[in-house]
Amino acid sequence: xxxxxxxxxxxxxxxxxxxxxxxxxxxxxxxxxxxxxxxxxxxxxxxxxxxxxxxxxxxxxxxxxxxxxxxxxxxxxxxxxxxxxxxxxxxxxxxxxxxxxxxxxxxxxxxxxxxxxxxxxxxxxxxxxxxxxxxxxxxxxxxxxxxxxxxxxxxxxxxxxxxxxxxxxxxxxxxxxxxxxxxxxxxxxxxxxxxxxxxxxxxxxxxxxxxxxxxxxxxxxxxxxxxxxxxxxxxxxxxxxxxxxxxxxxxxxxxxxxxxxxxxxxxxxxxxxxxxxxxxxxxxxxxxxxxxxxxxxxxxxxxxxxxxxxxxxxxxxxxxxxxxxxxxxxxxxxxxxxxxxxxxxxxxxxxxxxxxxxxxxxxxxxxxxxxxxxxxxxxxxxxxxxxxxxxxxxxxxxxxxxxxxxxxxxxxxxxxxxxxxxxxxxxxxxxxxxxxxxxxxxxxxxxxxxxxxxxxxxxxxxxxxxxxxxxxxxxxxxxxxxxxxxxxxxxxxxxxxxxxxxx
Ligand SMILES: *Cc1c(COP(=O)(O)O)cnc(C)c1O
Numbered sequence: 094x095x096x097x098x099x100x101x102x103x104x105x106x107x108x109x110x111x112x113x114x115x116x117x118x119x120x121x122x123x124x125x126x127x128x129x130x131x132x133x134x135x136x137x138x139x140x141x142x143x144x145x146x147x148x149x150x151x152x153x154x155x156x157x158x159x160x161x162x163x164x165x166x167x168x169x170x171x172x173x174x175x176x177x178x179x180x181x182x183x184x185x186x187x188x189x190x191x192x193x194x195x196x197x198x199x200x201x202x203x204x205x206x207x208x209x210x211x212x213x214x215x216x217x218x219x220x221x222x223x224x225x226x227x228x229x230x231x232x233x234x235x236x237x238x239x240x241x242x243x244x245x246x247x248x249x250x251x252x253x254x255x256x257x258x259x260x261x262x263x264x265x266x267x268x269x270x271x272x273x274x275x276x277x278x279x280x281x282x283x284x285x286x287x288x289x290x291x292x293x294x295x296x297x298x299x300x301x302x303x304x305x306x307x308x309x310x311x312x313x314x315x316x317x318x319x320x321x322x323x324x325x326x327x328x329x330x331x332x333x334x335x336x337x338x339x340x341x342x343x344x345x346x347x348x349x350x351x352x353x354x355x356x357x358x359x360x361x362x363x364x365x366x367x368x369x370x371x372x373x374x375x376x377x378x379x380x381x382x383x384x385x386x387x388x389x390x391x392x393x394x395x396x397x398x399x400x401x402x403x404x405x406x407x408x409x410x411x412x413x414x415x416x417x418x419x420x421x422x423x424x425x426x427x428x429x430x431x432x433x434x435x436x437x438x439x440x441x442x443x444x445x446x447x448x449x450x451x452x453x454x455x456x457x458x459x460x461x462x463x464x465x466x467x468x469x470x471x472x473x474x475x476x477x478x479x480x481x482x483x484x485x486x487x488x489x490x491x492x493x494x495x496x497x498x499x500x501x502x503x504x505x506x507x508x509x510x511x512x513x514x515x516x517x518x519x520x521x522x523x524x525x526x527x528x529x530x531x532x533x534x535x536x537x538x539x540x541x542x543x544x545x546x547x548x549x550x551x552x553x554x555x556x557x558x559x560x561x562x563x564x565x566x567x568x569x570x571x572x573x574x575x576x577x578x579x580x581x582x583x584x585x586x587x588x589x590x591x592x593x594x595x596x
Pocket of ligand 1: 201202203233234316353354355356357358359360408409487488512513
């Protein structure tokens, strides 16, 4: 079984090649055809720990990796780096369940994918490979990718984030990450401009040639890389099995998952889980006021010709949900020519409309909705007052949309994915709870802890006293030059280190 491209089904790659390359040469995303033919036997996994569940999922979706190496990679990623031994624990809150995805080293769900991706990348590399990882980030990917890749041999990582477009805590996390091979660039633009520029560099042959002269190739740490997406499939299984093991549901009983959505990676991983046989009734994609994806799931029209809004859930301030392209591939009957046409429309006009049969197939599995900043604040306050549970603004977007969806009368049990620690966004949470706002985000963090009694994650508490590296804002047009420069520095350094070690 081989991976192919959403935009050209003549392309075939092993999963190792797909991970190493990140994105297909013509701009499509790598996908595994005939996803529905694979199955994970749930009854074999009752009582299994996270690493064992991960092993089953990864062996199924990444079949050309050596089994023993996969096992080791999973162990390296999850053994020590998460503060809860279940990795992604389920909590019962009121009449629903929360799947907490934020117990990794940077306190957001991106860690689940980005602790494992570098391990998979290492296994996929040949000894002579030198890979520069690019990541455009709306805040959380950047830090998680820097943490995951720092000092990984044969790799460098360049992260681009929108200047003034991430929270102060997120920025402090990125600017204080140390690693010989890590580079961080604020850009004069928003997330979509950063992501578009990164995608354009991947298909720019002139740029590739200049990197090649340095013996460097590019790869991606965004959720467009299947090596990041597939680790996220695991926690849907882990969540479901926890619910079965605690007798909250019966084995085989369907559940709904509500997923705070930006680039559509997290919720798409849920679709993969469903394809592999996990009993999921609906996947509910929750957008903030940048509601393109919610409108699409409603109407079949994707239209990004509207103002970009900055919201209290900045990691979801995204107008183009890249991973939707993969869903279009599956739901069009794996028709790469059709997907290529839609993506051309999107690039040219900022808009496309899918056929009605494609929309119907999507709506069989997905529902969508959105929440405004006011609804987010209300959700944070309500759940805190009713259930004593503190949500971050992204999770609160999910809560609000989950409640709107429940009003349609669907009584299936609900799992809400909690994508970040509330301490990552202390200002928005403090405002929502109507507590006094004074001082910087770190003093707000401390105040929140005093009110809630919930401990601040160690990585966030530490940040307050760290000195950030100086900021050098880069124009989107200058990103290529910045990457070339970074590649030279990182890999020159790399060979010096290596020859130093030898000598
Ligand atoms: C990235 C992110 C999201 C959105 O996830 P996608 O996979 O991009 O849809 C939601 N919440 C938080 C906290 C995030 O960091």
